[in-house]
Amino acid sequence: MRRFRRTFIVPFIVMSLAAGLVTVAPGVVSAAPTAPPGLADFETAVPAAAAANGFSDRLSVWAESDGIIQVGLTSVRGNELQALKAALGNNVKVFQHALVEPTVKKTLAGKTPPPLGKAPTEPKKQSPATAGAPPSTTATISSSPTPGFYPPFIDSPPLYGGDRIVSYQLINGQWWIFQCTATAPYGNGAPTYMMTAGHCAPINTLWYQGYFDGTTVWSNYQMGTVTNVQWGNNRIDSELVSGASYSPNIWTGKISQEHVRGAVTVTPRMAVCTDGSFTGYACGGTVDFINACITYTDGTHVCGLDSANAPTMIVQSGDSGGPVVFKVSDGVKxxxxxxxxxxxxxxxxxxxxxxxxxxxxxxxAQ
Incomplete structure (x- = not known):
């Protein structure tokens, strides 16, 4: 349990209550104000309290909102709230919530890696999303490169956010095909990197832009190599990829795209759209949790996540790494x-x- 730090007070402290200030004479040691026990360090305090009281295996979500620590458990049995309040203070809320599923798509290929094939492609068409119908609010599964709100299966440089990406990964002597989605180009001005999800691939993995049809990986261009990964141990879920040509746009359909206009500060009840390469471009999400921690179905703890709820499906397996965006008049943030x-x-x-x-x-990048 986190405790308040002591403040050592010596003579000559002058307090101005009217101004709300505390002035300390030279040589005086004064500790900074501290948050309520467990509040400032909820990321580690909540799992510690859950472990100490025997329900860490049921911990699914924990976050701080308006001074209240919110804790989601896969099942609530009656004694958890009292135990958490004893460890963290009275401002605790407990609710039931399932474990979160990572949205990577993994396919076991066996002892031999599938072949890598070249696919026909067309020149990139510049057609703004605003020229067509509005984005879907009722997403459906995309299993073939059909027109609509899905990105093209085969892109050409410069590569966009929303592209499907594929990697070969050898795990315990077996080849697996991982499929995820590119977020958008990042950099300090120039589009130097492509962002995606950290759980999709380890450092130095080579990503291809393309798709896997069950027997062959189809790709004409590489998306690049993973250079920096953040994943697990209460870290965020992101990684940087570099080594290809990128453009600050995201796909909103097979030939439609939106220009990226930088980043947006996520706030409660903000309206957002998702752009996974399997679900497609889907709107209707409303932001709920901000800067939360979660437990994935494999037991991994990840922090720094936001959530958004929608009345219909807006995400599925294979969408990991795709952008979540806020629509503005001249593009997306x-x-x-x-x-x-x-x-x-x-x-x-x-x-x-x-x-x-x-x-x-x-x-x-913009």
Whole structure:
């Protein structure tokens, strides 16, 4: 349990209550004000309290909102609230919430990696999303490169956010094909990197832009190599990829796109859209949690995530890494990177763009 730090007081302290100030004479040691026990460090305090009281295996979501620590458990049995209040203070709320599912799409290929094939492609068409119908609010599964609100399966440089990306990964002697989605180009001015989800691939993994049809990986261009990964141990879920040509746009359909106009500060009840390469461009999400921590179905703890709820499905397997965006008149602003789902895909969890900028030192390119 976190405790208040002591303040050592010596003579000659002059307090101005009217101004709300405390002036300390030279040589005086004074501690800074502290938050209520457990509030400022909820990321580690909540798991510690859950472990100490025997329900860490049921911890699914924890966050701080308006001074209240909110704790989601896979099942609530009656004694957890009292235990958490004893450890963290009275401002605690407990509710039931399932574990969050990571939205990577993994396919076991076996002892031999699938072949890599070249696919026909067309020159990139410049058609703004505003020229067609509005984005979908009732997303459906995309299993073939059909027109609509889905990105093209095969892109050409410069590569866009929303592209499907594919990697070969050898795990315990077996080849797996991982499919995720690119967020958007990031950099300090120039589009130097492509962002995606950290759980999609380890450092030095080579990503291809393309798709896997069950037997062959189809790709004409590489998306690049993973250079920096943040994932697990209470970190955010993001990674940087570099080594290709990128453009600050995201796909909103097979030939439609929106220009990226930087980042947006995520706020409660903000309206957002998702752009996973399997679900497609889907709007209708409303921001709920901000800077939350979650437990994934594999037991990994991830922090720095926001969530958005929608009345219909807005995320599914394969959408990991895709952009979550806020629509503006001349394009979109990046809110974060798709990480996971709950509530059958009606809730998306995404790495907050503000934390990405702070941790990686780069911002969405414009």
């Amino acid at each position: 990046i809110a974060g990177t798709i990480s996971g789902l709950s509530n059958g895909g009606n809730t998306v969890w995404f790495a907050d763009v503000g934390l990405q900028q702070k941790i990686f030192g780069v911002s969405p």
